[in-house]
Amino acid sequence: MxxxxxxxxxxxxxxxxxxxxxxxxxxxxxxxxxxxxxxxxxxxxIWEWVWDSPRQMGDLFGRMMPPDPSNLPSILEAIWQTVNIATLATMVAVVVSLPVAYISAQNTTPNRVALWIGRFILVSSRSVNTIIWALLFVAIFGPGIVAGIVAIMFRSIGFLGKLLGEAIEEIDHKPVEALEACGASRFKIVLYAIVPQVMPAFFAVAILRWDINLRESTVLGLVGAGGIGMILQGAIDTFNWPEVSMVLLTILALVVFGEVVSSYLRKKIL
Amino acid sequence: MRGRLALVRKTIMLKISKLTKHYGSGDPVLKELDLTVEGDQLTSVIGSSGAGKSTLLRCINRLVEPTSGSIDLNGTEFTTLNRRELRAARRRIGMVFQGFNLIDRLTVMENVQSGRLGYISTWSALTRRYPRDDIRHAYELMERVGIAHYANKRADELSGGERQRVGVVRALMQRPEILLADEPTASLDPKTSEQIMSLLRDLASELKLPVIINIHNVTEAKEYSDRIVGMRYGRIIFDDLPEKLTTAEMDEIYAGVPAMDRAAVGASVGAGA
Amino acid sequence: MSGAKDCWRKPPFIANPVLRYGLYGAVLIYFVATLATLPIDWDRVADGMTRAQRIFNGAFPPNFERSGLLIDGFLESLKIAILATVGGVALSVPLAFMAAGNIAIKPVYFLGRAIIIVARSFHPVIVAIIFVKAVGFGPFAGALTLVVYSIGFVAKLLAERIEEIDFGQVEAMRSAGAGFIATLVYAVLPQIMPRLVGLGIYQLDSNLRASAVVGIVGAGGIGATLANAFGRYDYDFALAITMVIVGVILISEAVSGFVRKRIA
CATH class of the missing domain: 1.20.5 (Single alpha-helices involved in coiled-coils or other helix-helix interfaces)
Incomplete structure (x- = not known):
């Protein structure tokens, strides 16, 4: 039609x-x-500002050109720190999210109380943005990379736990029945019938979250939680626009690198 | 040669009495059913869908919880076991499924060894370092059914008949006292399904193992069984040697089945003969 | 059968042992090195625990007294989200056509893709900081930020949808002598319209979420209210704001999911 x-x-x-x-x-x-x-x-x-904004932006862009690579070594060091924040936080979050996913999946949860605890953890972790988590942890741990790692981790647990929980809910129940019939204990059933079925989703979700975390880690520094954002904030505060554009270019490269790596890993593992 | 596979043991006896199963508030699926299976018989349970065949089989190892009645395997009363005892008791009953119920992403060896999960330590389950005896036993059984060369293949790389052989070996790894098979050939093509049936028959006599098979295909049931049990509406209405199963009794077992389905059953009788 | 084997090892995931142990080693070294060099100041952490105690004590019970401020902040976030969604979707349509390999000529295609990649690569907070510097504090910077954010998502998925269209209809239009724009309007637009509406509704939801964040760096909305409360140590008000943000996000997620299901 x-x-x-x-x-x-x-x-x-x-x-x-x-x-x-x-x-x-x-x-x-x-x-x-x-x-x-x-x-x-x-x-x-203020509408005058709005009409004036194209000129303002052109002006800012003009001041950013050309990028200034003189501070590149410390920029690269901060980028490395950013990668570490994303990687470590993803790793820890993956481990922590496993039990959360287990208790918040309908078909594996031990009881209703556990189910609701699991769901509460997922919702609160997911609904609070990384930056807000970072504000909190900077207040607790003080400025620096540790607050950043913990913030990213807290945000990732909800994301990973939700997707893994859904993967657990979608498994084929038949192998579970077969192992029950063999007299296997609950833990061994999880090990043999559930874990292998969830494995592909597990890697896919972990890689996806790593890619997202790489992006999120770039802004942690703006609230003092480590990484490249610290340098960006410093450069903006001192109106060092050529360095700002250099940092932005490096971030762009980092994100593109992250996408290449994660799509390579996805292809390799799945 | 076969001594290692067969376990020397007294005659096996499974005694089911007054077994009843209700789902919800409707009519019971099983109505005070009595059935005794012994020795190395291969017993086929036939009946239209909804007659209660699958529920009967699953009640035996309590994958489905019976409402009332008694299930006695060599002196162990199954219906009163607590969870822990039930796990231990289930090791004594092997089960083969219609959909094979293998773990696709694991190797054939891991699938086969999963039959031993009730026995081995969590550590060796986790690290996949199985006891030597179990590995030797697995290779012997896999060789017997013709899949030994697949040990390192992933289960989802195998054909249907091969997958069901893995399922059979997994059940035998338990060194069971009885083997239950729930429509083991329903997902297979006719030729493969005959191979699996004759394998089950041979294993029953080699291992002195009673086998109970739920089966749709009456021709296969008649050809391979020592005994046929006909079920209808949760009751056993026929229980005798295969050659005693006449057209009249078939009509009774499958009475009330819509004409189309009956034609299908009739056709399978004709085609197999 | 007597010669049956009695040992078995699971075939490793990486067959080549050098590569396998090399990889294990590299991963191990990476973790030991990064964890060991992690600048954790335990005194500071211990100190932070009492600080955390103080924050939590200050936060409970949440304080809804200044609910007027809270509602104003939310309405502003909503306005930012609406304007940014409409603006972002409007800009995404031409951009998606530029970035669709089956419609655009090569140079235009690369330009379109490049714009989308740049828009996707920068976290909204970074974009917001730049816009705040360029056009000043307030909701305008927030709206501009979220326009960029919307483009990165909507244009990308829309371009992918355009690349999947049934090209027969385009050929039919061309053979009927239609011009380029007419072809787009009659043969392509109807095919991508449902997707465009779905993406727009989804993006409204994500923009509302994001607007709560970009405010923290000065781009208006509820985020600005939150950052102020946090900065003035009004932890009870900050908790109240956070709770309302969570509630609104859950509601908006449910509504957006419901509407998208109805439309699809």
Whole structure:
């Protein structure tokens, strides 16, 4: 029907949608326009600044050019630190998320209380952003890489636990039944019938989260939690725009590197 | 040669009495069912879908919890065991499944050794360092059923018939006192399914192992069994030698089955003959 | 049968032993080295525990007294999210056509891809910092940030959808003598419309989440309220804000999921 639609458009008695569908569409459009109007009308911005912004941005961009590589050694060191934050935090989070996933999957949870505890951990970890976790842990551990690692870890547990829990819920139950019939204990059933089935999802999710964590680690420094963000913040505070652009270029390279590595690992392992 | 495979033991006896199973509030699936299996017999349980064949088999090792009645395997009353005792008792019952129920991503050897999980330590299960006796036993059994050269292959690389052989070896690794097979050939093509049936028959007599098979295909049941049990609506309405199963009794076992399905059963009888 | 083997080892994942142990060794060295050089100041951590104690004591019970401030912050986040979604989706459509390999010519294609990669690579917080410096504190910087953020996601997935379209319809239009724009409007747009609407709704949800964060670096919305509360040691108000953020995110996730299911 879709493929003949443009040609039939010329007939005057044809319409593509039923009345109800059309009302839904116009309703959706009107609602969107209304929301945009409301937002534009009441948002607290100084419109002169808005009209002036293209010039401001051009100006800032001009000051960023050309990038200044003189501070490259310490930038690279901070990048290395960023990679370490992402890697260590992902590793620890993966280990911690396993039991959480186990108790928050419908088919493996020992009881309802455990299920709700597991879900609570997942939701609270996932809903609080890395930066907010970082604010908290910088207050606790003081500024530095440790607060960053813990923050990334706390955020990752929810993500990993949720996806792994879903993978556990999707396993084929038949091997579990077979091992129950053999008289295997619960732990051995997990080891032989559940772990092998969840393995591919486990690696896929861990690699995915590592890639995301690499990105997240780049901003930790802005709240004092280590990594390349610290240098970026320093350069911005001292209006050293050529160094800012150098840092941005390095971050870009890091992220592209992360994507290449993770897609290579995905292909290799799965 | 076969001495190692066969265990010297007294005559095996499984005695089921007054077994009843209710699911929810509906009609019971099994109604006060009595059945005794002994020695090295191969017993086939036939009946239309919903007759209670699968529930009966799963009640024996309590994969399905019976509502009432008694299951006695060589003096052990199964229905009253607690979880721990049940785990130990289940090792004595081997089970083969319609869908093979293998762990696809593990090797054939790991699948086979998973039959020993009730016996070995958690550490050797985790590190895959199985006891020498178990490995020797596994190779012997795999050789017997013709899959020894697949030990290092992943289970999902095998064909259906080969996978079911792995399932059979896994069950035999338990050194079971009785073997249950739930539609072991229903997922296989006719030729492979005959091979599996004759394998089960031969193993029953070689290992002096009673085998109970749920089966759809009446022709196969008649050809390979020592005894046929016909079930209908949760009761046993036929229990005799295969040659005693006449068309009239078939009609009774499968009565009320829609004409299409009956035609299918009839066709399989005709095709096998 | 008497010659049966009695030992068996699981075939290793990496067959080559040199490579295998080399890899194990490398991973081990990496962990030992990074963990050993981790600058953990245990005194500071011990000190931090009492500090954490103080934060938690200060945070409980959460303080909803200044709920006016909280609601204002949220409305601002919502406005930022709406404007950024509309703007981001509007910009994503032409960009997605540029970045679709089956429609665009090579140089345009590479330009489109490059813009998307750059938009995706930078965390919204970094983008926000730059915009705050360029256009000043406030919701405008936040909206610009989230426009960039939306482009990175919507344009990428939309371009992938365009690359999957049924090309027969395009050929039919071309053979009917339609121009380039007419072809896009009649043969391509109808095919990608459902996806575009779905992505837009999903992005509204993610923008609302992200707007809570970019505020921390000065780009307006509830994040700014949170950062202020944290900075003034009003931990009870900060906890109240965080709780409301979590609640709103859960609701918005549920609503967006529901609407997308209805549309699909």
């Amino acid at each position: 879709m493929s003949t639609q443009p040609l039939q458009d010329t007939l005057d008695h044809w319409s593509r949608f039923t009345l109800r569908q059309r009302l839904m569409r116009y309703g959706g459009l009107a609602l969107t326009l209304l929301l945009v109007g409301w937002a534009l009308g009441s948002i607290d911005v």
